[in-house]
Amino acid sequence: MTLYPNAKRTNTPLMIAAVRDITTTRLLLERGAKVDACNARGETALFMAKDREFASALIRHGADVNARDDADKTPLKKHAQSLDFVRFLFGQ
Numbered sequence: 001m002t003l004y005p006n007a008k009r010t011n012t013p014l015m016i017a018a019v020r021d022i023t024t025t026r027l028l029l030e031r032g033a034k035v036d037a038c039n040a041r042g043e044t045a046l047f048m049a050k051d052r053e054f055a056s057a058l059i060r061h062g063a064d065v066n067a068r069d070d071a072d073k074t075p076l077k078k079h080a081q082s083l084d085f086v087r088f089l090f091g092q
Contacts, residue, residue: 011039011048018045018054025054029061036063042070047078052088065089 014033017024025045029035035058036044046063049055055075059065068074076089 012037012045015039015043015045015048018048018058019050022053022057026057029057035061036067038069042068043078044075046075047073049075049079052084055088 012033014025014028014035014037017028035046038044044063044067046055046058046065046067047069049058055063065076066074069078079089
């Protein structure tokens with residue numbers, strides 16, 4: 001079962017969970033949430049990941065670390081202010 005195939009207009013529950021709650025993030029991923037669904041700005045859940053733990057869960061489920069949003073930014077560029085996060089993404 002594929003959840004949220006047409007999430008282009010708004011943030012998906014996975015995107016919201018990726019900012020707030022790792023347990024919910026993992027549950028949604030295990031239940032088949034589309035890890036690379038985009039919102040209206042072309043962002044995926046990885047763009048919104050709260051920290052390494054959230055990003056790791058998303059990447060393990062196939063998140064594209066090279067995805068680009070509508071402004072041509074990648075998750076790496078968006079999270080560049082966090083050196084720890086950048087080191088983690090380069091390690092993937």
